[in-house]
Amino acid sequence: MSNLPARKLRAGILGATGTVGQRFISLLESHPLFVVHTLGASARSAGQTYGQVVRWKVNVPFTSVVGDLVVQPCEPDRFRDCDVIFSGLDSSVAGEIETAFLKADLAVLSNAKNHRMAPDVPLIVPTANPEHLAVVQHQRARHSLKRGFLVTNANCSTTGLVVVLRALQDAFGPMSHVIVQTMQAVSGAGYPGVSSLDILDNVVPLIDGEEEKMESEVAKILGSVLPDQSGFQHLENTVVSATCNRVAVIDGHTECVSVKFARSAVAADGSQLPPPSVAEVRRVLAEYTSEAQLLQCVSAPKHPITVADRPDRPQPRLDRDTHGGNSVTVGRIRPCPVLDLKFTLLVHNTVLGAAGSSILNAELAVAKGVLKPLDD
Ligand SMILES: NC(=O)C1=CN([C@@H]2O[C@H](COP(=O)(O)OP(=O)(O)OC[C@H]3O[C@@H](n4cnc5c(N)ncnc54)[C@H](OP(=O)(O)O)[C@@H]3O)[C@@H](O)[C@H]2O)C=CC1
Numbered sequence: 001m002s003n004l005p006a007r008k009l010r011a012g013i014l015g016a017t018g019t020v021g022q023r024f025i026s027l028l029e030s031h032p033l034f035v036v037h038t039l040g041a042s043a044r045s046a047g048q049t050y051g052q053v054v055r056w057k058v059n060v061p062f063t064s065v066v067g068d069l070v071v072q073p074c075e076p077d078r079f080r081d082c083d084v085i086f087s088g089l090d091s092s093v094a095g096e097i098e099t100a101f102l103k104a105d106l107a108v109l110s111n112a113k114n115h116r117m118a119p120d121v122p123l124i125v126p127t128a129n130p131e132h133l134a135v136v137q138h139q140r141a142r143h144s145l146k147r148g149f150l151v152t153n154a155n156c157s158t159t160g161l162v163v164v165l166r167a168l169q170d171a172f173g174p175m176s177h178v179i180v181q182t183m184q185a186v187s188g189a190g191y192p193g194v195s196s197l198d199i200l201d202n203v204v205p206l207i208d209g210e211e212e213k214m215e216s217e218v219a220k221i222l223g224s225v226l227p228d229q230s231g232f233q234h235l236e237n238t239v240v241s242a243t244c245n246r247v248a249v250i251d252g253h254t255e256c257v258s259v260k261f262a263r264s265a266v267a268a269d270g271s272q273l274p275p276p277s278v279a280e281v282r283r284v285l286a287e288y289t290s291e292a293q294l295l296q297c298v299s300a301p302k303h304p305i306t307v308a309d310r311p312d313r314p315q316p317r318l319d320r321d322t323h324g325g326n327s328v329t330v331g332r333i334r335p336c337p338v339l340d341l342k343f344t345l346l347v348h349n350t351v352l353g354a355a356g357s358s359i360l361n362a363e364l365a366v367a368k369g370v371l372k373p374l375d376d
């Protein structure tokens, strides 16, 4: 990896007690570039040690070093000596707090939905659209910042989908139609989230606001950076329809996807290209690589997409941790009698779908020289 800093970057975590915050701590525990330095949460937790307040749900324990840190209020001054800030804040407060951190010239990588669609905020899924990081320079100029920035990652269901769509779009051209049905894990709703009486022995066919986020975020992520790098050209001719369900799985969102390629529509002159074959699609997905692999980012999965060999995969319990939870597993690739092609994918919602993407985005920012230690 290029631009390796002389020392580990000190990481602040906002929302450190939450589901995503805990995943940050777990993934950063022995990270070669970042070290957990300052933890922040609400007034309910601030002033007490992390060990006292956290209701830890990750199946690997946290260290005593982290457990002894005193949780801070989420105010920029408390995080002044952090080189990088990871945010897992609840969206009811993330908007204002992250803006305050940006204005304080801090480098923020957020999971929250609040700033995702802002015109000068890169919305980056690291193995799908890392090139969108280029807009950080314009963002800095607009806010008169020296080193700060605000980069968000996507909704967890969007994340799994766009990695696969990007691979298909690069190989076979744009898609005109994408239809997706999700089966989303309960950890996606945070803690304590959905009550057991609602979810056990049940499927809940509504996740408030989720479908709209999926439908709009795909267009920004699969779009391009404007030639002057001041923002983004959203994809205009790909229609996405999402239906989202909550299921009794702890981690891992499963998505059933059907797509139609623009090339298979009949052109004005009557010409028409056939849709890609299942064999071609399998090969393209299995061979797909992103800039995260080229730049040798330490958390980059060996394969951004893992094509399942067995006909009854992917399954959340068996496949969510593939390549550390940063690879999207795809299976059941087959022709679709309505659109062109259909398949099932699985994304780990709190790793690649949340904290893992933020960390990989930070690694990309280091590799591209956008994120440096405070004293550099
Ligand atoms: N879970 C997932 O799979 C995904 C979540 N996200 C997004 O990531 C963010 C975090 O989600 P998740 O971890 O699930 O949520 P949780 O509800 O589990 O955690 C929320 C965190 O925000 C903190 N918080 C709440 N209110 C305040 C406040 N007023 N001031 C400071 N901190 C506050 C909480 O602190 P305290 O404990 O002190 O109350 C807690 O640390 C959300 O924006 C969510 O939409 C994105 C993708 C996937």
Ligand SMILES: N[C@@H](CC(=O)OP(=O)(O)O)C(=O)O
Pocket: 091, 111, 112, 113, 154, 155, 156, 184, 185, 187, 188, 189, 207, 210, 213, 349
């Ligand atoms: N809504 C997602 C998780 C989430 O918080 O998404 P977002 O960050 O887009 O609000 C889920 O419940 O699985």
